[in-house]
Amino acid sequence: MSKEKEQTQGTPISRRNFLKGVGTGAVAASVAPTVLVGAETAAEAQMGDKITRAEIKLNINGKTYEVEVESRTTLLSVLRDGIDTGGERVDLTGAKSICDRGECGGCTVQVGGKAVYSCMTLALEAEGKEITTVEGLANGEQLHPVQEAFVQHDALMCGFCTPGFVVAAKSLLDQNPSPSHEEIKEGLAGNICRCGTYPFIFEAVKTASRKIGG
Ligand code: FES
Ligand code: FES
Numbered sequence: 001m002s003k004e005k006e007q008t009q010g011t012p013i014s015r016r017n018f019l020k021g022v023g024t025g026a027v028a029a030s031v032a033p034t035v036l037v038g039a040e041t042a043a044e045a046q047m048g049d050k051i052t053r054a055e056i057k058l059n060i061n062g063k064t065y066e067v068e069v070e071s072r073t074t075l076l077s078v079l080r081d082g083i084d085t086g087g088e089r090v091d092l093t094g095a096k097s098i099c100d101r102g103e104c105g106g107c108t109v110q111v112g113g114k115a116v117y118s119c120m121t122l123a124l125e126a127e128g129k130e131i132t133t134v135e136g137l138a139n140g141e142q143l144h145p146v147q148e149a150f151v152q153h154d155a156l157m158c159g160f161c162t163p164g165f166v167v168a169a170k171s172l173l174d175q176n177p178s179p180s181h182e183e184i185k186e187g188l189a190g191n192i193c194r195c196g197t198y199p200f201i202f203e204a205v206k207t208a209s210r211k212i213g214g
Contacts, residue, residue, distance in 0.1 A: 055085065056127045061136030065090055069123040076100075076107045076118035079133060094134035094163040105191030108164035108171075109133045115171035117190075134163035137170060145211040146170045149204040157195035165191050169205045177213040179205070 066085045082090035096106035102120040109118045112129035137144035156162045172187035
């Protein structure tokens with residue numbers, strides 16, 4: 001399986017390989033930040049590549065946010081709770097913090113066009129890449145075809161998993177505009193719906209596929 005496939009939900013992948021693809025957060029802790037700030041002690045200052053805090057710019061839904069993060073700060077944490085250095089809250093709470101350990105897909109967003117678990121992605125990893133959350137899919141009042149199809153098929157009950165599924169489905173269709181039933185099941189295998197709305201979700205993806213694929 002290609003590396004591309006391992007890192008996306010937009011292609012037929014197994015849940016195991018999806019997890020492998022997004023489980024690179026710890027490695028990325030060595031990524032050099034844009035700005036290092038606040039080394040608090042001489043010992044920390046001498047730690048070289050051990051990052052304490054950094055100011056980074058994140059492009060989220062076409063808007064640039066400058067945020068201060070620690071090397072361990074996840075993208076999900078910035079999206080939900082981050083505060084721009086100008087004092088503006090990022091406040092994008094569509095991505096859900098459910099398991100917070102790469103098991104449910106509720107936090108799925110796109111980074112650089114690929115679906116990732118934002119709870120398993122360091123904010124530092126996302127710098128310089130286009131980040132798209134569920135809030136960024138609609139065009140003004142016009143819902144994305146995947147969102148429309150979820151509404152049309154009533155593909156949710158409690159709705160907690162829905163933002164993750166919508167982004168995962170969008171990513172799947174970006175990669176494969178006309179997936180088969182099996183490809184949809186496999187492409188969404190990294191997301192869990194505890195309410196069991198899978199049949200409706202799969203139908204919604206097929207409807208969106210027809211709309212997008214023509
Ligand atoms: S909250 Fe990220 S995978 Fe569950
Ligand atoms: S609709 Fe409730 S978890 Fe999916």
